[in-house]
Amino acid sequence: MASPAVDDYLKTIYHHTEWQSERITPSQLATELGLAPSSVTEMVQKLAAQGLVSHRPYGPVSLTYAGDVRAAAIIRRHRLIETWLVREFGYAWDEVHDEAEVLEHAISDRLLEGIDERLGRPRFDPHGDAIPDAAGTVHREPFVLLAAAPAGHEGRVLRVSDRDPELLRAVEIAGVEVGADVTVKDAATLRVGDLEVALPAGAAQAIWLTA
Structure with missing residues (x-):
């Protein structure tokens, strides 16, 4: 079942538990993918038959070992391409997602390896998401969502x-970037260096800090 549609399901399931522990439900999966619940149920059953996901009726969906390996490979392609576009072609971090969605299905493994080597084997993409290595392993520090940080x-x-590309642009305009050392004043305000930065609406649910 090698297809972009299958890859999109696996990526979405993988994404859901990267930064929190609750497994995704079929209804959440349908919302994320913009598809009818009946279509999602049918595809989840097919993925389960292929040994890529684990699911029981009306319960959440999780990746099997095989599904996780395949999802990590897809995520690796996507995030390396995003990093490549930013570093080599001057794309802004809010512009790369849609381009990478197209290119991840088009480039060869040989080109992907060349991109990885040229970029110096990066561990994180421009948004701070971990790039799985060739074996599917990721390295991630303990983290806390800004909304939950005291x-x-x-x-x-x-x-x-x-x-949300618009939120990314607003966060950048506010002066907050991946790698910046910050102090939390409240969920809407950070201190960055000597500056007190007011965050755009929604940022507290979109920014993760070291724990």
């Missing part, structure tokens, strides 16, 4: 979600 928490910005 006032006075000091940490480094690990990740800014790429789900």
Whole structure:
């Protein structure tokens, strides 16, 4: 079942538990993919028959070992391409997602390896998401969502979600970037260096810090 559609399901399931532990439900999967619940149920059954996901009726969906390996390979392609576009072609971090969605299905393994080597084997993409290595292994520090971080928490910005390009642009304009050392004043305000930065609406649910 090698197809972009299958890859999109596996990526979405993988993404869901990267930064939190709750498994994805079929209804959440349908919402994320913009598909009818009946279509998702049918595909999940096919993926389960292929040994790529584990699922029981009305329960959440999780990747099997085989599904996780395949999802990590897809994620690796996507995030290496995003990094390549930013570093080599001057794309902004809010512009790369859709380009990578197209290119991840088009480039060869040989080209992907060349990109990885040229970039110096990066471990993280421009948004701070971990890039799985060729074996599917990821390295991620302990983290906390900004919305859950207490006032006075000091940490480094690990990740800014790429789900909303407009929010990415607003976060960048505010002066917050991946790798910045910050102190939490509240969920809407960070201290970056000597500056107090007011965050755009929704940022507290889209920024992760070192725990």
